[in-house]
Amino acid sequence: MILFIGTTLLAVAVYQEYDEILQSTKNEQQHQLHMFHDRLDALFREQELLQNVLANSYLNNTNFNNQTFDTLLGINPLLFGIVIVSKEGNLKFSSSAELRLPDLLQDKNTQQWFQETLNTDQMVIGKAYLLKSGHKWILPIRKKILDAKGNIVAVISTGLDLTMLQQMWDDLDNFHNTMQVTLDNGAFPILRSGLKIDEYAQHYNNSLPGKQLFGQHISQLKARSLAQKSAYLAPMIEHSEYSNTAKSIYSLSYNARYHFWTSAEIPYQFVVQNLYQQGFYYLVFYLLLIVTIFILFRWIANNEIKNIAELTYNAQHDELTGLVYTARYESFNSIAGMGEKPFTLLYLDLDNFKNINDTFGNRFGDLLLIKVAERIVKNVSPYKGTVSRYHGDEFVIFIESVDKIEINLFAKLLLENISQPYLIKRNHFKISASIGIACFPEHASDIETLLSYAGNSLFMAKKTKNQSQFFSKSEHHQLQRNIVIEQSLYQAVINQEITLVYQPQLDGNNKLFGVEALVRWHHKELGFIPPDVFIPIAENSGFMPQLGLYIMHKAMQEIALLKLQENLTFKLSINVSIRQFMKIDFIEKLISACNKYAIDKTDLNIEITESLFIESVDTLLPLFDKIKSNAISLSLDDFGTGYSSLSMLRKVPVDELKIDKSFVDHLTTNHADNVMVGIIINMGKALGMRIVAEGVEDKRQVTLLKKAGCDIFQGYYFSKPLALEELRIFAKKHCHSKTTKKVLAFAD
Template structure:
């Protein structure tokens, strides 16, 4: 199939040159196909692919060529019959939308109706195009992933800026692998304070010290680390380094109640995660109560029984657990009462506008009241102004974190200002 498709694309490029017209390639990938395979079995997945292929043949025109590349990936070669790029774009989009409409209809699988969607990417080519057929397919594939990032079940066009973004991603991924091998990371610590501004604890925040680009924000590399699995060695290093620093501060006489460490979903889901935490504490020779694990709300809904059991093991060791960015995800009283939590962390997106946005103010006030009734501590992050602080104090918040009290700093600097 692939060889025939490549031959057809090359032929279409020759025709486009001869007629001075545009051709197009649609790359589509079924959304959440893996979930279907995992839940209903591969034989049902195969049946879905057969139905999808039949719908594609009916949805496209006779002169278009739909091909299954493999798995749940399909490519459609289109002759737009247009000599202007705007017309070619519209013609390709019309075909894609017709395909999408066909694929969005219910599928009968095991006598039950199921709904599936597809993410699509489109690239155009003319007779003057210098790319090979394989490069054109890759362009459409890149555009398809842009559709995935937009939320799936949508159509995106390839352009040079998209390619540049993909190149930047690959370059960053390669650099990140080197950073893991060469330990180019540093932990910064941001103070967490009480009503009087006394430092109670700190949050460990990773920074990547790139030898050429300087300090790189975690916002730029953590998503890539998550997707590639590099988050596992990075997360392990953060845990060990934070515990080592706790021991050093104790030796210097700095009496922090604990250091909070962010743990990703992928890291937490490792079978031996509790053992990793236990080992880091033992290696550093610190009390388990000196460590707090910060988890995001999304982790709570991933395999609830296993998650609750793992969290229980951590609390039995003496480790506190905090829910980070609370209020942005799957907040539910039912979830909160099922897990052995110590603290909720109000997300800074709510704190930022509490003095201007009444909805944010109500959300923060509700979280504080709910936590009090559940016997949980609350820390507000992102406190930057006195007005924000006054509002939080008035509503009963007693622990704070943000630029108003201190910026993240390396361990030595943090210790000096302590």
């Protein structure tokens, strides 16, 4: 490309130089022609003037003699001699007795032009010839002398010394042009620059071949010149054989007064030689330019290669840690060398790294990531492996080994090293990591699946943190099932696939006090899904507020209709999750649902779990107060298993305590549980709370609970969870005039 551009530039430059040389040569030739022509014209006018003087003297001086000739010869060195002849060509007067002329009417060198002189009033230039008597080449100039009546009385003939005239023109600088004067009459050259004397005869005794100048007949040239009404013809380049030259540049001019052609000719080779001369400098410049451009482009190319390499490196490496950056699966393939050797992929994620970023800022987190990366690289160095940064605080490690014992040991040592303290800006920090592990090709044969499996293992490891976990197909299938459940929950609510059952709660007289609504889901493909499976998934996915609202509306709608149809009165309890309870509009939606289904708020009980009190109690008190201000009861579910304390019970306006099933299960066999249940009942009673026991399975449990002072009983000993129509029948049998029921819509 560089060579093509350079060659093109050189060709353009050489052509421009050629055109400039050619045009300059033409212009200079034209100038030389004009000067040559004008000087000749002036010379011949001068000679004509002298001849006019002689003619007047001859006509008016009866004593005319040779003295007049001597005077004229003395003042005009070009004049070789002067003669006056009769119209028949006979000599009358001569400037020298030794000057002997040929018969002007008979001699072939004079006849044609002497006759022309007799036929014209203008001065006539004759053919040059060698005057033998004087051994001189002369250029004759003749003009006839007329008397007052117009009769020819004589002819004046002067002869110019051709050698002297030739020398005069050769002394001038013609700029390599060959100047020539050619008679129109006969096409004989009469003057040519650069001729030697011994070449005169060859040039002056012979007319031009075919009477052509540069390949054109002089008659055609004369017609063109007269048509242009100009004494000059513009210079042209012609392919001509004239003077045995193949090509020449010439200029022509025609003198209409004295009927002669003036031409200037220069070989075309002169232009070529000049072009070669100038072209040499262009060639040198071109070579220097090519070398310079080559060096420049080479420098640019090297810089570009360097920049591309740098950009490629930056694109493939993490700017922060310097590790290989693998944001795309193709990058993983290139690093792992898929399909070549078995290897193990370790997917590492720092535990609770977000807390450090949120607390100390991203810059601090970046410094920690750099140090973690250094430790990972140091641990990998004894193995054939590669470390890459994946996303944020996630790293992917490739080890060329599938020995699970070796990989397990490596992961254990890596976690130990990562969990060692870090010193950053004079602050000591500790952080742990979790690792998910998958092997190629044992677990997967493509990087996308392999990374997904390692991610699943990482998810399992992060449940306990600071652990490594190999991929397990059973756990993977469970995760897949959980994903299907999570994705199906939304449609299950829309399609009302989720239904409610109600478990009765009875008082000490075996009368119905309330019912707890338990949620059920029969999936079209997965079948029955227990609440303890899909409720945590809904919690983790953030769908629990929507699901809880659906359960709340459905429970209120069904129980309100049942109570209205059967004229029954009982409490309705609704269990609310942490996420649902903490929603800013929860109270408004609760009151709205009560109004919509005409639920008596005094018959409504909201159950909360102790896990709610992870949040600050002072933050929750305004919510509790709003519930209480609407005469809605609060129940603390699963008491004794969570975060509640005596201080918390004193602050929270709880109306009911529910003893967890785990205490009731071993009530008859475990003394400690028996004592604990008694303490819970006594404490609740002392605080004015109603006590409910969950999971009552046999009569002995009922007896002990009644003896301890328990108010309400719930469990399979009294009834299993009932469908709505089953509840209708049960309620009719166990209800009394002041019965209150409660419906809990959460989980078994």
